[in-house]
């Protein structure tokens with residue numbers, strides 16, 4: 001039983017909300033919509049109190065009060081995470097960070113903002129001087145920078161810039177420890193990855209410094225191509241056309257785009273669809289590439305001004321599933337990473353396998369750890385965990401590195417590489433184990449009570465982690 005009175009008393013005048021309906025709403029993220037395996041956990045846990053810090057001093061009070069009252073904490077931006085990151089497994093306090101929403105400064109090539117600043121607001125602040133975030137989740141309109149770095153991993157822009165974890169994509173961040181005398185710690189360089197994708201379990205992010213990219217006038221493009229593998233080859237050719245500036249490349253099989261209501265009028269029977277964002281000066285070069293692959297452009301529009309009524313990125317990444325689930329809530333997907341040099345071959349094997357079962361595939365193109373990769377899986381009607389496991393094994397057999405998007409455990413999720421230093425950092429920043437308890441665990445075996453944790457996912461393998469292991473095992 002969490003001691004809410006002691007916690008609130010120690011908070012001073014930091015605003016709190018205890019109304020049960022608000023607590024229930026603010027305890028929900030998008031997990032229940034995305035994973036039937038985690039649905040019970042996602043709907044079954046509710047925080048005891050909602051806290052709304054207004055500035056960093058309030059955050060320090062929250063950290064101190066939590067330590068005094070032994071109150072579990074879960075940080076919250078917009079609550080759009082969908083891999084169980086935001087589930088308050090131990091109840092406790094939900095900390096709404098959206099009050100810390102200032103863009104602190106921006107210079108050519110970099111910006112510093114508070115953790116609760118929305119990705120959209122950051123772009124609005126930097127675009128007038130010709131710069132924008134290198135990448136953003138497809139939830140850009142509502143998602144916060146702290147939530148993107150704390151729970152996300154890549155997005156629109158990743159086909160050019162890689163994933164958040166790649167060196168240079170997070171320049172620095174400030175975190176607050178949860179202790180009676182909280183410390184403010186600035187991490188830079190490789191150290192930022194301790195906190196990235198740790199689900200707010202090893203420090204409260206208060207500020208972030210991010211690199212910026214040139215803000216091109218982007219053109220949204222919908223391309224139809226006969227045959228799914230032809231669309232994959234076209235997407236690969238576009239990704240490797242170094243002279244064409246691009247921000248988004250998504251490949252959507254016919255079985256799937258037919259289920260996306262806003263996109264339906266712009267597809268063509270018997271064709272796959274590729275969505276792209278191309279910098280305006282390079283549209284002619286792009287059109288030539290489309291022609292070479294036997295495709296046709298059905299939409300060419302300025303960003304946000306296309307006839308489907310939303311920015312094109314709101315049809316991509318997690319939004320592809322979201323639209324499909326509006327009419328077909330039982331359809332699910334996995335997270336496979338198909339990497340060059342053989343990504344077209346590996347996708348070809350998976351596509352042949354899954355199309356025999358009548359399943360279409362969806363991919364997002366991203367650079368990953370220095371390589372080109374396509375991230376995606378077939379979309380399928382959920383039956384049970386055995387079916388999920390079988391599809392994960394099939395994808396692995398075809399050559400994909402499969403992460404597990406059906407567990408709230410960071411390690412078993414397989415998208416973050418964790419070493420001994422991470423355990424030490426967690427102990428230093430959260431010595432009382434109050435931050436998002438139950439998610440960042442270092443046990444060799446997944447705990448039995450964690451739904452979905454035992455699904456067969458070897459996770460993503462990063463080159464630096466692999467070379468560190470090789471060095472450790474090399475005899476001196």
Ligand SMILES: Cc1cc2nc3c(=O)[nH]c(=O)nc-3n(C[C@H](O)[C@H](O)[C@H](O)COP(=O)(O)OP(=O)(O)OC[C@H]3O[C@@H](n4cnc5c(N)ncnc54)[C@H](O)[C@@H]3O)c2cc1C
Pocket residue numbers: 029030074075076077078079080081082085086097115116136137138139142143144145146147148149150151152153154155156198199200201203204205206317318319322436
């Ligand atoms: C339709 C849809 C599309 C999506 N597309 C993408 C995508 O393209 N790319 C992608 O990476 N993800 C994507 N996601 C997942 C999610 O939207 C992103 O991770 C998003 O950027 C999270 O931002 P948020 O503000 O909603 O964070 P939240 O969901 O509120 O939080 C995410 C995690 O970060 C932690 N956190 C929040 N604030 C802080 C803080 N200040 N300090 C420490 N920890 C904190 C939370 O505790 C939680 O564990 C998508 C999800 C949906 C539902």
